[in-house]
Amino acid sequence: MKSGLRIILLISIGMILTSFVQKPVQDPYFVKMKGFKVLAFNTQRIELFSTAVFYNTYKYKAKLVEIDIDVYLENRLLGKVVHQENIPIPKLSAFDIPLLLKLEPPGPAITNSLWQSAKLITGKKVKIRYVGFIKLKIVGFIPIKVPIEDELMYSLY
């Protein structure tokens, strides 16, 4: 009975606190990708680096909780981006999130399918696609999911 009351009390406190937080017209959103780099691309190691720029529409600082972004190369899933470091997210401002895809070793299935790609062998530009989301926490407890979808053309050699 006591634990039930505690839960109700906590929920009501949470609701009161969230009611004080002014919600902006628009949720935080993805702006652009920049600085794409191929750090390594061979059978032993694949390392792709890029920076995603987002905009925090809230009047409050936020905290990055989760990154869940899949990276596709010529519509083949390469892997997921690793969450690197604690990133400060200022209020009403753009913020950069470095995205590092590290595959060490990439795995036989990926390498086989990649080397079958004619574009890769001939050195033509290939399509790299980022799809997923990041999760932020505003004022420490309001969860916000920000989707990201972008593609770029890049010559790996």
Place this chain on the structure above:
Amino acid sequence: MRSFLLILLLGCIAIACNRSDSEALVYRNVYSVNLNGLHKKTASLNALIAFESQYEKTSFKLKDIDVDISIDGIDIGTYFSREPLTLKAKSQIKIPLAYSFENSKIVDEAGSNSSYIVVLKGTAKFTDEQGNEQKVNFTHKETVNTIAKNKVSKKNKKKNLDEDELSKTDIRKLRKEKKRDLKIEKNQ
């Protein structure tokens, strides 16, 4: 027939001359680049980015502007704004840029420098009344001088003063020597 062709040619030339080829949105310059608070935990960069409309009648609205900021070759971050500023026909607009960043990104343990190379690279998107979008790319590089905020020890201050005094006395001596030389010349 010949006269008709001549008239047609003249007409074409007149129309070509009358065409407003120069109608465009142009990046002009970046003014008042300032780096502040380099001795604090968070520093700030301020600037004014100027664009010009060469259109005779059409006015534009700023859709968004994004600027990649790098200082001394280090990527500092991205400035992004969607402030709906208006760029009227045949006029200029100065978009204010204010960006705060962690000082540790550019200032190492040795302390702050007296000058920094600031590079601003970005794109401004404008839309006209019909919703047609125009992109204006720009790159600006500037060396920004800052006042060194490092505390100068009293000894160093004294040393500097002594050096200044010496240089002044040297100048006095030189002047006296010159005067003597002139007097000797006159007497001769």
